[in-house]
Amino acid sequence: MAQWQALLQLDSGLQRQVSQLYEGTFSREIRHYLCHWIEKQNWDLAAVDVNTAISCFHALQEYLEELWKRSVQENKILQGPNFLNMKDSLVKQFQNEPQNLARILSHCLKEEKKILALAPKVQGCNNPGMEQNSAELDNKVSGLKQQTLEVKDEIKTLEDLYEQLDLIQKTWQSRVQQCNGLNQSRAAVEEDCLKRASFITQTKQIVLQQLYDILNHASQVVTTLTDVELPTWKHRQQMACIGSPVDTSLDHLQKWFTIVAEVIVGIREQLQKLQEQNNKYNCTDASSLAATMVEIEKFALSLLTKLLTNALVVEKQPVMQNLPQRPLVLKTGVGFKVKVRYLANHPEFKRRLKPVKPVFDKDVEEAKTVTGFRHFEFERDDKKVLDVEPPGDLIAEFRNMSLKERREKSKASCEGSVSPAGAPGVPASTAAKSRPGVTEELHIIKFVTELEYAGLKCNIEASSLPLVVVSSTAQVASAWASIMWCSMLSTSGSKNLSLFVDPPPLTWEQLAQVLSWQFLSVGQRELDEDQLSMLRDKIVDPDGLVHWSKFSSKNGSPWIWIDGILDLIKKHLVDLWRDGYIMGFVSRERTELLLKPKKPGTFLLRFSETNKDGAISFSWVDHSNGEPHVHAVQPYRKKELLSMSLPDLIYHYILTHQGETRNPLLYLYPDIHIDTAFRRYYKILEVPIPNVSTDGYVGRKNTSVSIIPTPPPSPPTETFMMDIDTDVDTCTDHRQVMEDLFPDLLDSPGQDVLTSTHLYPQLPQDNFALPLGSFEGL
The missing domain is CATH 3.30.505.10 (SH2 domain)
Incomplete structure (x- = not known):
């Protein structure tokens, strides 16, 4: 397999790294269409030998000329790439510097190999069985959708059976009068009607059992989505925030949430149709099946509630525009943006969802119990309607949010919020333990909304990852250290805002990975083993661990x-x-x-x-x-x-x-x-x-x-x-x-x-x- 073909099979995060290699240096289109030919040339030698570089440059022009002639002969000028235009652009860019072309391709091919070598490690970060799990969930969700369609057809068949039975019961006397043996014919008709009614009852029982089975399967999928897939995605997002090159696309999750929601809504609609049939045709079996229908309705309602209350996610974590590589570090008075998405993208939900409201430190226990814990509020009251944006996602984006510190009215409170150790009656040792430093104080933003739909009322919340609020740009570096430390110690869904009261240590393997990501984010290249070895000698304590007090001390860390x-x-x-x-x-x-x-x-x-x-x-x-x-x-x-x-x-x-x-x-x-x-x-x-x-x-x-x-x-x-x-x-x-x-x-x-x-x-x-x-x- 050509190297380029292997790159095409990587996830989107790694493919973006490959794409960045060619930005402003060499045509990615030429690299794609000439991948086999390019990989056969000795660009390493050409990079240091001018004659080889000239030879490779002329050979590349000739090959493009040959491909152009072939497309003309095969009458595929409009169907395929414009090889003649590729040749002209190459001549314009590298005619006077063919060795520069060789250096660029030599470098790019080496970097491609490094990305391919990194792929198993990165895709392992995503999830070892991620592709397999996605395929299995796709099959399960598709199966639910197909089963719901089949039940819908069966309920439509039931409607036809009811109409036939009703027609027979209303018209049999007029038909029998035309025949001899009224009593004999009446008995035959009644027997036929009883058989039809019995068949309808049996069919209805089968349909109800099918509905219940679908909900059972849907329950397993909902549990997988809310308890496994969603927390896993949130953890990937948290790692991506501190530089990990993982894929944080929500396309799969949105597809699954939406289809499962549609399936459960469809089940409730089919139950409603069954109830309408019972009322319309005065079914004798209605009372015996009523309990089953109520049980199915409650089951569907509970599943839908669980799914919809978990469907709101923070797609883009809070980030200041001037610090795009350091999300979750916010400065008072400076604007930041954040985006939320509702994954259950059903048209009915859009009309029923109330505007999303951000709330700072909602239900945060530390705000009430930690001495000197700072309190913040938004500089303006802001709500956003979840609206459909291309390519059809249900999104609310807050673009100009900013924070201000809320000062307590009493002098003692003010002093306590700034320096609890100096507050009267508070021992310095106690205050130091009860209140982390400013850049170690963790906060969250919650986004709340409500949904009322078909007798269902849901209070919906989504929380940001733990963030740090600073008042000076000089505090940003220390705040970012807190975000990295917190992220490496967190598990899916955990939000320990008191982490830095007594911060646990990290292993060197944990810290080495996140440090390497910082250089990948800033300079598009990770740290190698030799570089990490030097850092290890400076950072790791004799016990083999990295302690917070040494890694991010206020001076000389x-x-x-x-x-x-x-x-x-x-x-x-x-x-x-x-x-x-x-x-x-x-x-x-x-x-x-x-x-x-x-x-x-x-x-x-x-x-x-x-x-x-x-x-x-x-x-x-x-x-x-x-x-x-x-x-x-x-x-x-x-x-x-x-x-x-x-x-x-x-x-x-x-x-x-x-x-x-x-x-x-x-x-x-x-x-x-x-x-x-x-x-x-x-x-x-x-x-x-x-x-x-x-x-x-x-x-x-x-x-x-x-x-x-x-x-x-x-x-x-x-x-x-x-x-x-x-x-x-x-x-x-x-x-x-x-x-x-x-x-x-x-x-x-x-x-x-x-x-x-x-x-x-x-x-x-x-x-x-x-x-x-x-x-x-x-």
Whole structure:
């Protein structure tokens, strides 16, 4: 089987990952129609050898030309793909850079293999027997529908039998008078009527038994839907919220809920028809079958109630528009959106459902019992009608919801909500245990509505997943840690809002998975085993578990460091991370072990262990006096990467020594030539020679300069990354305040501070090279 054909059999979540590989780089249509031919070419060799790349490019054009001619000969120009147009677009895009085409396809084919390797793991997360269970439920639901149609036909047959019997009873005397032997004929007619009535009674009993059997089967399906399938979907959704690449489509559930609801409604309608027949034809067996019909009606009503009260779900969990990858973290005064769907999509229900109303912390016990528990309310009263939206789903979407904190009137209450430990008469130890921190306080939003239909009245509720409400953007990272921790410890349907009063630990396997999902969500690539191994050494306690107090402590926690790196990738390094060019999580000791055996100029990219806001450095190996030495540049931060991308910084990096300048970075680990790895990302290909302009100034160009590096020392293994200089911490704190106050101003590239070789002619020989410099002259 071709690799592409295997990809087509994956679930929608993994197929979206494949689709993202080709966005803006290569035609997915060409990949589809030429899948066999593309997979036979040696694109890895073509990516590093220009002659092979040119040969493959010309062969691809010729193959498209051949396919076009074949479609013309077979008179299938309008039926099939436009191969001539594909060829023209390829020529336009890659005529001058055939090697770029080879690099793209080489990368995409490798990533496809990784996605295929990931497929069993991801589909196992969905449910090991998910496809089999879906097929079984499809068969059961289809069977219920078919049985209901058959019973409907039988009740229609009963109506015909009643009409025939009624006709005979009303007309037999006039017919008998035309014949001799009135008494004999009368006896025969009466006997015939008794036989017909008996047959009708037997048929009715069979129909009632069939209705009861259908409801019994429907009861099993309803239990499966409400107690198994729906909780399983909710758990998948909760994992998807924290980055798991699982399928959260509701199409199957909506189909099953709707059909089963229609079946039960149909059963009640057929019972009503049987009752109408009894009344219309004055059936003598009506009293004997009445109890059975009442029992069936009650059974149907209970099943329908259970199904409909569970049919409302939160399809899209609360999420702020500026934080789409971090749902369930809400900020007071900032708008967020949420979507609910009613799965029993029967036309009658739409007209009978009342508008959906959101209620914050409805029936939450913690709001009454936990000391200092904060209370919130919506800034406006908002209700939404469940309406049919394309492609026919019954949906209510709240697009502009926002929260405000509800302050208590009494001063003591206000103080208690802010700092219960300081409240009079409340011991500090007791208050600390009874009230988690602001970013550890869990809340829910419930969505309520009512349904009145055919004598049935249902109070319907759907609850959001546990969420955290913050008042500052600086609290978002810690709040997200709470959401991840809560999600990993939750089971289907559980909502322990007091979780962080005494948070249970996680196993490393649990945390490793969710951390890997964070990088997949932000950078389209999970963590590998080596990267996870380094993180494990920093996070796991001697007992083999990860404890909440260490993972997300308020200052210097591993999570804040990891979150800074995630933000760095999101803003500046997505392409490099996705393509696997950033080793990232590798200690200095391991860096030396990896680089020393390599040829001079080999380098790797690693994240700084001493910068909690996220920074990246490169280390390279050089040889002097026959001995290998590993050097590291001072890490680049987000502000510096605003001025120049990391590939350009690497390309233009200059090492100066005794008047000589050179770029020591030649091969990305293990042995990829620098241009092969990074050329597609270069934006500044040349640094022009300074020249005198009309205003008398010498032109300049930003570049990255280091002077006489020395090998960096390796820190002790037990030293954690938060051992940062005071100046760095102070600068970070000041910048956080400024970001909250003037985010647009600080994001401006023009605000960057650049060092200059002219301004600092005497540079100390430090363990790190300068992060960023520029040539300036007067």
